[in-house]
Amino acid sequence: MITGLLFDILFGVPVTLSKEIMLKIRDEIDKERLITEESIKERLQQLQLMLQDGELGEAEYQELETDLIERLRAAREYRKQRGE
Amino acid sequence: MSGQGKYIYGIIEETQPERFSFLGVADAEVYTINLQRLAAVVSDTELNEIDPTRKNVLAHTVVQDQLLKSYTFLPMSFGMIAGGNDHVVNVLRGNYQSLTQELARLSGKIEVELKVFWDQQAMIMELQSESKELVRLKARLNTTSSPIEKQNLLMEAGMLVERVALDWKTRYAGKVYDVLKGMSADAKLNNTIGVKNILNASFLIDQSHEADFQKEVYVLDSQYKGKVNFKYVGPLPPYNFINLKLELAK
Numbered sequence: 001m002i003t004g005l006l007f008d009i010l011f012g013v014p015v016t017l018s019k020e021i022m023l024k025i026r027d028e029i030d031k032e033r034l035i036t037e038e039s040i041k042e043r044l045q046q047l048q049l050m051l052q053d054g055e056l057g058e059a060e061y062q063e064l065e066t067d068l069i070e071r072l073r074a075a076r077e078y079r080k081q082r083g084e
Numbered sequence: 085m086s087g088q089g090k091y092i093y094g095i096i097e098e099t100q101p102e103r104f105s106f107l108g109v110a111d112a113e114v115y116t117i118n119l120q121r122l123a124a125v126v127s128d129t130e131l132n133e134i135d136p137t138r139k140n141v142l143a144h145t146v147v148q149d150q151l152l153k154s155y156t157f158l159p160m161s162f163g164m165i166a167g168g169n170d171h172v173v174n175v176l177r178g179n180y181q182s183l184t185q186e187l188a189r190l191s192g193k194i195e196v197e198l199k200v201f202w203d204q205q206a207m208i209m210e211l212q213s214e215s216k217e218l219v220r221l222k223a224r225l226n227t228t229s230s231p232i233e234k235q236n237l238l239m240e241a242g243m244l245v246e247r248v249a250l251d252w253k254t255r256y257a258g259k260v261y262d263v264l265k266g267m268s269a270d271a272k273l274n275n276t277i278g279v280k281n282i283l284n285a286s287f288l289i290d291q292s293h294e295a296d297f298q299k300e301v302y303v304l305d306s307q308y309k310g311k312v313n314f315k316y317v318g319p320l321p322p323y324n325f326i327n328l329k330l331e332l333a334k
Contacts, residue, residue, distance in 0.1 A: 005279055006241050009208055010222055041136055046278045048138055061138075069135050076133060 022060035026067070037079070040072045088168040090117065090126040091134065093147045094321065095176070096155040097187050098123040106150045109134055109143045117169060119176040122183055125151060126172060134163050148321050156191045158183065158328075159321035166332055175330060182328050193269060194291050195325060196318030198301065200257050200283035202249055206311045210248050217244060249282060256308050257283035263304060267297055272324045282312065286324040294319060 025047070034040050047064055050056040056064075091109055101118055108114040108127035116123035125147070134140055144162050151157045166172045176183070211218050221244075225237050261283060265271040270288040277284060289297050298316070305314045 006238055006245065009204065009211065009245060010218070010225070010241055042275075042277065044136055048141075049277060051138075065137060069137060072135065 022056065022064060025056075025064060034068075034071060035075055037072060037075050040068050040075060044068050089129045089131065090124075090166045090168065090172050091129045092160045092164045092166055092172065093125045093127075093144065094151065094160050095158040095183055095187070096123050096125060096151060097121055097184075098155070104147075104150070106147060107143070108147050109140050111143075114147055117172045117176075119173055119180070122176050122180065122187075124166075124172045124176060126166075129165060132165065134165070136162055152194070152319060152321050156187050157321045158186055158190070158326055159323050160330070161323065164330075164332060171332070175332065179328065179330060186326055186328050189327075190288075190322050190325065192291050193288055193322060193325075194294065194319035195286055195288055195322040196294070196297065196316065197286050197320060198260070198264065198283065198317075199277070199281055199285075199315040200260060201280040201313045201315070202252055202282055203311060203313055204280070207245065207248060211244060249280075252311060253282040256312050260304050260308075261285050264297070264300065267293070267300060270325055274324070286320075288322055288325045291319070 034043055044065065047056060047061055047068075051058070051061040091112070093108065093114070096116070098116055098118065099121055102116045102123070104114040104125075106114060110127075110129065112127035112129065114125060114127045116125055127147075141162055148157065148159050166175065218241075221237055221241050225234060225241075228234055228237070261271070261273070264285070264287055268287040268289050272286045274284040274286060276282065287297070301314065301316050
């Protein structure tokens with residue numbers, strides 16, 4: 001459960017503060033330690049939905065996408081090194 | 085892989101080599117590699133793997149949407165790359181019979197997708213009706229300085245939200261799925277995406293029944309308006325209903 005979303009529900013913090021939301025998502029991503037390719041792709045899909053719904057701004061989405069693609073490349077590299 | 089890689093969008097029935105007017109991933113030309121009555125729709129790539137960025141996923145989807153307009157189409161999932169022309173022909177040859185059968189089975193059928201999300205405002209209203217627990221949680225969240233207690237309180241709040249979401253999932257999402265499944269040739273539940281998503285389902289329907297199906301979606305949507313939100317996408321190529329997994333091992 002995304003902490004930011006819980007705060008929104010409990011205290012009515014507007015969800016349009018996308019810079020703030022982005023920072024929260026980045027925290028969540030760090031905490032969850034997304035390391036499998038599947039989990040990174042799933043998170044990308046989720047962010048694309050948030051962008052479509054206007055919960056995330058274009059610039060913020062782009063930054064997060066760049067982060068996640070970097071992670072994905074690292075995960076692929078790791079898989080190759082292990083010879084999987 | 086030197087410039088020979090073929091990014092595969094899907095398989096169609098086509099005896100003639102075709103070059104299409106729309107562009108593919110990385111703005112590459114989209115064309116067919118044919119074998120008898122089958123053709124793989126491909127574009128050239130120098131990469132071994134394509135990143136699932138929004139731009140690339142969109143390019144993949146646009147090609148598939150275009151093909152769906154003129155063909156019965158077996159779509160490949162995002163990111164399938166074959167080693168070259170011969171590799172694609174070998175895949176077609178090795179799976180010729182099953183590909184032909186799948187194309188015949190899915191002829192005239194389309195996939196549509198329905199996602200149902202709980203509405204944030206409705207969730208807040210619902211939680212307020214269970215006000216005692218909510219007031220207690222909020223008050224303690226505001227006063228506590230212990231990060232561990234804060235974490236625990238948020239977890240409790242999360243469980244409250246999940247309890248309502250689970251109830252709505254049974255009450256609304258379950259019913260929506262059953263009704264629409266009854267109108268479909270086949271239906272499938274997919275993993276939900278994100279916290280608010282309580283139904284993520286794909287339906288295989290006859291192209292000629294699409295209008296009736298949509299009408300029923302509107303009826304259900306207006307029935308549950310205010311609690312949950314619907315997101316309907318279609319027509320799509322039948323990704324989720326292909327009984328065949330193509331292996332691209334070289």
